[in-house]
Amino acid sequence: MKFPYRPAAIGKSEAFPQGLKLHRPIIRVTLMHGDQSLDLYAVVDSGADHCIFPFDAAKALGLDPRTGKKGVMYGINRQPTDVFFHPIEILIGEMAIKVYAGFSGNCPPLLGQLGFFEYFEVRLNLQKQELELKPCPSK
Amino acid sequence: MVSEKELAKHENQWVALSHDEKRIVAADKSMSKALAKARKKGEKHPVMHMVLSGAGSYIF
Numbered sequence: 001m002k003f004p005y006r007p008a009a010i011g012k013s014e015a016f017p018q019g020l021k022l023h024r025p026i027i028r029v030t031l032m033h034g035d036q037s038l039d040l041y042a043v044v045d046s047g048a049d050h051c052i053f054p055f056d057a058a059k060a061l062g063l064d065p066r067t068g069k070k071g072v073m074y075g076i077n078r079q080p081t082d083v084f085f086h087p088i089e090i091l092i093g094e095m096a097i098k099v100y101a102g103f104s105g106n107c108p109p110l111l112g113q114l115g116f117f118e119y120f121e122v123r124l125n126l127q128k129q130e131l132e133l134k135p136c137p138s139k
Numbered sequence: 140m141v142s143e144k145e146l147a148k149h150e151n152q153w154v155a156l157s158h159d160e161k162r163i164v165a166a167d168k169s170m171s172k173a174l175a176k177a178r179k180k181g182e183k184h185p186v187m188h189m190v191l192s193g194a195g196s197y198i199f
Contacts, residue, residue, distance in 0.1 A: 007143050011193050020196070028186060038174075039158070040187040045199045056153075056170035057187075076198050106170070108189050110199055 001093040003027040005129040006041070025124055025131045029111070030091035031101075033061035037091075040109055044122065044131060048112030049073070050083070051090070051101045058086060058103040065103040073104065081105070090115070095135055146190050155185035166190075 005023035012019045025044040030037050031053065038060040042053075052073070058065035068084030075081065083102035090099050090111075099115035111117075123132040140160055153170040154163055155177035164185055165176035177185040191197060 008191070009143070009147070009193050010196055013195070037184070038187065039184060041189070043199050048199065054170055054189075056174070059171055060174055108191065108199060 001095075001133045003131045003133070005126070005131065023126065023129045027092070027111075027131060029109075031057060031061055032089040032091060032096070033063060033086070036060065036062045042109035042111045044116070044124070045110045045112055046117065046122070046124075048110045049114060050085075050110075050112045051099050051115040052083060052107055052110045052112065053101060053103055054106045054109070055103050056106070057109065058084075061088060063088075063103075068103060071102065073102070092120075092133065095119075146188070147193060149190045151192050152190055154188045154190055155182065156188060157182055158184045158186060160186055 006026040007023050010020035026041050027044060029042050030039050038057055055065045063086050065084050068086040071083045071085055072080045073083045081104055083104040085100050085102050088099055088101050089096050097119045119136055121134040141156060141163055149166040152166045152168050153173040155165040155173045157164050164180055164182045165173050167173040170187055
């Protein structure tokens, strides 16, 4: 499965007086739980340990996010954030995978190591602005 | 497809795209509200997209 990167622009700053134009590996996925589903764009983030979505995504799936099992995550400044985990399914292309996904605040949707990278060989190709996923045979 | 220029008008908001992603159906700072607005307009399965601020770079 191949997915194009999405373009992004960063405004001018002292470090980057001309601003920046870049591309990010952001792909469309479908979250599923019971008979509920939600289509959204998520960042493929090799630096994230888990797949994380905002509280409102849980609500759209008919879940009360805070009834999930509580965990803690740390961001760039090592500030702890509560995350509540629920078992869901994620449809990527035509492949549905079972994921113990975290839900937290209004975070951007992230596809991380557990629940995403463990299922696929992931090729990130910035030069081609393309992401390729090959399902792992062992999964 | 909706252009990035169009999406950028909704910086820091959740945008509900039509299922074929050809148009923006609704937008709001709250995903739930954007989703509800889109469904009220008849889009049963919108595609939700968080439009990040272009004011700085990101480490997710």
